Amino acid sequence: MEKIAFDQLQEELYYEKLANGLDVYILPKKGFNKTYATFTTKYGSIDNHFMPFGKQEFVKVPDGIAHFLEHKLFEKADGDVFQQFSRQGASANAFTSFTRTAYLFSSTSNVERNLETLIDFVQDPYFTEKTVEKEKGIIGQEITMYDDNPDWRLYFGVIENMYQNHPVKIDIAGTIESISHITKDMLYECYETFYHPSNMLLFVVGAIEPEAIMNQIKSNQEKKDYTAKPEIQRRFGQEIEESAKKKQVLQMNVQTPKCLVGIKSPPSTLTGSEMLKQELSVNILLDILFGKSSDHYTELYNEGLIDDSFSYDYTQEQGFGFAIVGGDTPDPEKLGEKLTAMLLDAKQGSIINEDNLERARKKKIGGFLRSINSPEFIANQFTRYAFNEMDLFDVVPMLEKITVKDVQESAGSIIDEKRFTICQVVPKNK
Amino acid sequence: MGVISEAIKDMKGYKLHIVKSDKYKTNTMVWKMKAPLSKESVTKRALLPYVLQSSTANYPSTAALRSYLDDLYGASMFVDVSKKGEYQIISISVEVANEKFLSDQTPLLKKGLELLAEIIKNPLIKNNAFDGETVEKEKRTLKQRIHSVNDDKMRYSSFRLVQEMCSGEPYALHANGELDQVDDISEVSLFEYYQKAFAEDELDLYVIGDVSPEEVETTAASLFEFADRVPQDSNSLDGVRREEKVVKEEQDVKQGKLNIGYRTHIKYGDPDYYALQVFNGIFGGFSHSKLFHNVREKASLAYYVASRLESHKGLMMVMSGIEFKNFELAVNIIKEQMDAMRSGDFTDEEIEQTKAVIENQMLETLDTARGMVEILYHNVVSKINVPLDQWMKGMQESTKDDIIAVANKVNLDTIYFLTGMEAGE
Structure with a gap:
């Protein structure tokens, strides 16, 4: 077991790669009541075209299957795992994103038993035709719930606009139609391909003793027979550089219109610290442009074009990425035009100077300290970073290194009108 | 701890x-x-x-x-x-x-x-x-x-x-x-x-x-320095028991939203408040609760279904998202679960499980500074100083009889359903 100390943050991280390929990270948190653990596979909604384990040909699986599998893993022959966790005083959950499926629990007692339950339930699938059919009703209601949620439709609408082929454009939960095709055999095929320990990461953070926890995880894994397996082959299709659709207007039962402007990232092969630098530089750029202390924010707010719902964000993963800005607005056309103009104007970089970089840097460092109060943030973000060969604990040192030139360069590379797109939600015509 | x-x-x-x-x-x-x-x-x-x-x-x-x-x-x-x-x-x-x-x-x-x-x-x-x-x-x-x-x-x-x-x-x-x-x-x-x-x-x-x-x-x-004051009371009234009221509203939506309000007649600081917490946990507060198990897992009617307490007003709210046509069915299943609570149709294991989860939830909330403030502020609102260890103890000591008594005190007040424009009745 390797120990990595972060002196300035007063944190210590323990790491070991087990014989079967599983990456295990342990971070003791002094003074906390709770322990939080995530068991995550690098398998999300975008992994819908792949070479199944032990097969010779690529298959395409129905939209929403990764999320469906996440739901079904909780059910066993003798009932559902939620019951077992709550008997042990824990609360359990799971989520599926574009690139990951994570299973988690938090508890303030019986940590060892809960950890055993977490690992064992994820590593012991039980799918039957009957339980698969039953789940279609439940997930159908989950999909319908999101269909009525304008913010959800808006966010996924702007991403859908950007991509022509990449599966990031597909709804994570799929559609009622697409999930109707899911069978138990498909679930097993996905499971066998993506849930091998070598494709997974276990993170435990909280009131724990690292040695003991690591030994427990090791002895759990040694009892299970995982043969070494080849690399997973995935296909994402050829993607165009520009946004596939310039604009989409969704008519919904709302009173207040909404508008998001999206920028699709240019094709990138960055990983590791280069990727981290890029991600932080673009986030600093957005802070300088649209943070509450910025001139742009002041102008938009004073004109009544934005309110508390205004936000901005940049996400980069391997193979796709985007910056998204916007929120509720009485005039979605005008907000879209203004945001577009402000972004294009920032491309040549003169808006970025030492003063606003320094302010954004301090804001980000303080924000990071606030975030690492949260065991959930640490486990989830650490995992996301690790899957992209980045290190969460490099964030502060990297922030300290970023220069005006770095931010200007990222403005130059990410801002390009052909990769812009707009999505609006407007009240339905009565 | x-x-x-x-x-x-x-x-x-x-x-x-x-x-x-x-x-x-x-x-x-x-x-x-x-x-x-x-x-x-x-x-x-x-x-x-x-x-x-x-x-x-x-x-x-x-x-x-x-x-x-x-x-x-x-x-x-x-x-x-x-x-x-x-x-x-x-x-x-x-x-x-x-x-x-x-x-x-x-x-x-x-x-x-x-x-x-x-x-x-x-x-x-x-x-x-x-x-x-x-x-x-x-x-x-x-x-x-x-x-x-x-x-x-x-x-x-x-x-x-x-x-x-x-x-x-x-x-x-x-x-x-x-x-x-x-x-x-x-x-x-x-x-x-x-x-x-x-x-x-x-x-x-x-x-x-x-x-x-x-x-x-x-x-x-x-x-900070301000003049002394005597804070004003809200004179909160407990709602009277009345016939169930059903309100249906039509809108252009895809999913029906079912919200049911109960009067618990119990407030934070009351002696049976601890048993109310456990009651709510067995009934609908968690993913092991009767509502989740019966409405979602068994009948496959909903993705979310839960109950939560308003501790200072004495209310309990059930919320769920369902298909329009399943209104009667869902309401009936929810009422059956309440009947089960009233007649004591729940096991010692359900009680223990719920207490463990409530204690866990409380301790987890204390791990965040803002959660801690919210918990401590209950004492200001209720004007009763309940130290946290007493809270835990009271909750852990509530018995099956206490929980049944609470269930029989709670009454359904209003059923609200947001349904589609061409609701299939």
């Missing part, structure tokens, strides 16, 4: 609550102001903190104030207006990095408290009025905030249930205030209300983090 110790000091016009803990990288300050909910003041209270956080005399624009926050290592500052029972509570929170984790040793806690004082005590004023432009901008945003409830159908249906169920009671008011009152507020009338609120509200300051209590007390004493 990490039960915390809260030091409470009587200061001039307010109480100072300090919880010393070294588990955070930041220090958190929360300013709370409490007054009875009333139609007369609800909208002004909903607007006031947003005006205060927009500008101050020394930082006369949002950009100036926010630049200063950024410079303080991204100090976060936000305001919130909420309801606890029949009180409307304004919260102003400031969170700063603890400088021991920074290479720069600026005393951020002191700066944070000074900033809080600046926001509260030194607003941008001219001739006994707030800055007109700031008030107009924040009125516009408040209207948007009130409107936005209509666009989130989960929030909308929860609000509509309360409106129907508690009509005629102050609790029916929304914490965001009333749309038709916004325009009548002026920079003069809001400033008058500001003075009244600081003269009459119950005021509390919470400081949480790795702090020196003596230093916090000295700093707070020098920065």
